[in-house]
Amino acid sequence: MVKQVASIVDVAKLAGVSIASASRVLSGSSYPVSEETRQKVLKAAQELNYVPNSLARSLRAQRSNLIAVLVGDNADPYFAEIVRGVEDVANDCGYLTIVCNSDRKKEKELNYLRILQDYRADGVIFAGGALNEPGYPAQLEKAIKSMLDRGAAVVTLAQHTLQVPSIQADNFAGARAMTQYLQQLGHRRIGFVSGPTNVTVANVRLQGYMAAMVEAGLQIDPGLILSGNFDQASGEMAAQAILQIPPEQRPTAVFAANDETAFGLLSGLGRLKIRVPQEISVCGFGDLPMAQMVVPALTTVHIGLRELGRAGARKLLAMLHREEVPPLEVMPTHVVPRDTTTSPSVASSALKMVDTP
């Protein structure tokens, strides 16, 4: 049996006051109300178990207090952390968080944007980068334009085709710093397992690696740049590929463009009986929670993913409050040395001596 919920009219009636007075009390308006009236209203509301109808309030106020976070897949730990950060801030500020999985498919993303427009979502956070499908930038631009026209706010947490305020991890500096860390450990032949070529952050990380190599006066060996796909499988394949390289040309360290690839590298090398870090050092990028759980614990570049989500949400809310926000903010990243990296082994060092006498 469905019982009707009490509305503000019922409360006003029971309290013996006007609807307006009831509203003024119940909505927390600053409009003056006599203490007596206030008490009567509160008592009636309590008695009727009154709950305000946010739908009606939103319709009236032209703002929904709903924000959305658009991710490739919320079960991917990278996005999971961001979503958590967003939700934290949203919850604190009285917003509800809608999670939207696009699977990096244009259709799903655009469909969600349409629905969010229908619901008058106050803001949208793009956690991932731009998609690489034909017609994407233009269609997205159009969808976003109508949201902005409506007064909604949009923020991205990665490089994007969208010209909206953004906050991003410093992928370039992070990759460069990690490469330098490996160099300081004594590595010269440093491999890199790239990410998908159509994902911008993957390319930026590759650039950081290359910059550090060039700066250290080391030649970039195309044979040491393996193509990956940001997933574990591509890490395993990279491990196989490394085994194919003649021992004297083999890298003494491999830097994966993200943690998942590094995990694949770890399991692939383990299967091939190549010990990490004794025979080869491995590192990743991202510092997912499980990076410290695997054995040996993964050396990686730390991104404060949860903090990125929080900062993104804060930025969005600031925009909703019509505050000025910088168009681009960069979050620092840093190397976290753990157990998968060490100085190159004696054998390798000996070889290295031969290489660079």
Added chain:
Amino acid sequence: MVKQVASIVDVAKLAGVSIASASRVLSGSSYPVSEETRQKVLKAAQELNYVPNSLARSLRAQRSNLIAVLVGDNADPYFAEIVRGVEDVANDCGYLTIVCNSDRKKEKELNYLRILQDYRADGVIFAGGALNEPGYPAQLEKAIKSMLDRGAAVVTLAQHTLQVPSIQADNFAGARAMTQYLQQLGHRRIGFVSGPTNVTVANVRLQGYMAAMVEAGLQIDPGLILSGNFDQASGEMAAQAILQIPPEQRPTAVFAANDETAFGLLSGLGRLKIRVPQEISVCGFGDLPMAQMVVPALTTVHIGLRELGRAGARKLLAMLHREEVPPLEVMPTHVVPRDTTTSPSVASSALKMVDTP
């Protein structure tokens, strides 16, 4: 500059028809409308870039097409998978998914429930079990009652104090099967690292383990039941504890109440230079995605978490459609043998022979 969005009134005006006709076309009503009128409306809507206002529609329809999934922490891979499953089904059926992190705090959970009531959420899915705080059952019961009164649907995905339809993984059978699997491998001294005592599923898993031990005619050695907390740290501590046990009484296999604890066990044992599975077998419960990524890959009990989320959402939607649903459904679980388990080593076997001549 904020531009106003076209409403149905604008569309009707431009099309030169009544609001009612416009609504009938735009809302996909089955009410008959002449083809000519239909085209005029469609054209006008197109021209004005009309998007329906779901808030208004929901207010009118008394249903929001919003569902919520209540989790401890969406960044916990266990919950992340469930949320993904829920979102999949919700999205397919035209619902939006709100993610609510409770951190297993009564206050946060109840607060969310209140807000969800405000928004007239059509349904709520409790992904985790009941919380263990004073007054929780009664307060929750009250909050849920008013949701149900309103016609909302509620489903739980774990054992709960709430008397609402539920769908759950078969934790007992899974734990029993895993224990039997270890026994078949030849293990006799099987340890168990428990979960938090106030979490029901943790206890159920322990029961499954104990049942299998008893059924196999093996005595339950309280010294082999280590207390854990469902987190990695407790797994590491359990590893320490195991080392304290005199070698001849030490378990040849350890079954952790969940995967995270098993990961902790793995890293703890690794640090103590105890090889897995050669010296000790380890297994977990849950089959998180990373269970197959760690080296060696974790033997564990598989729960279709994403499928659990999907099934939960389907059940919720069925209830919203006023269909009859079974009060309790059980999802099968099964053992996934991987690389952390093997037959007890010769040394241990020899000892075992001494134990049971």
Added chain:
DNA sequence: ATGAAAGCGCTAACAA
């Protein structure tokens, strides 16, 4: 087949 109008629950402008 079409249109006028009531009303979902709320807030704010205006009147008293």
Added chain:
DNA sequence: TTGTTAGCGCTTTCAT
């Protein structure tokens, strides 16, 4: 300080 009322955008009787 309080009350009356218009209207947010939509759907759905109820007339026509």
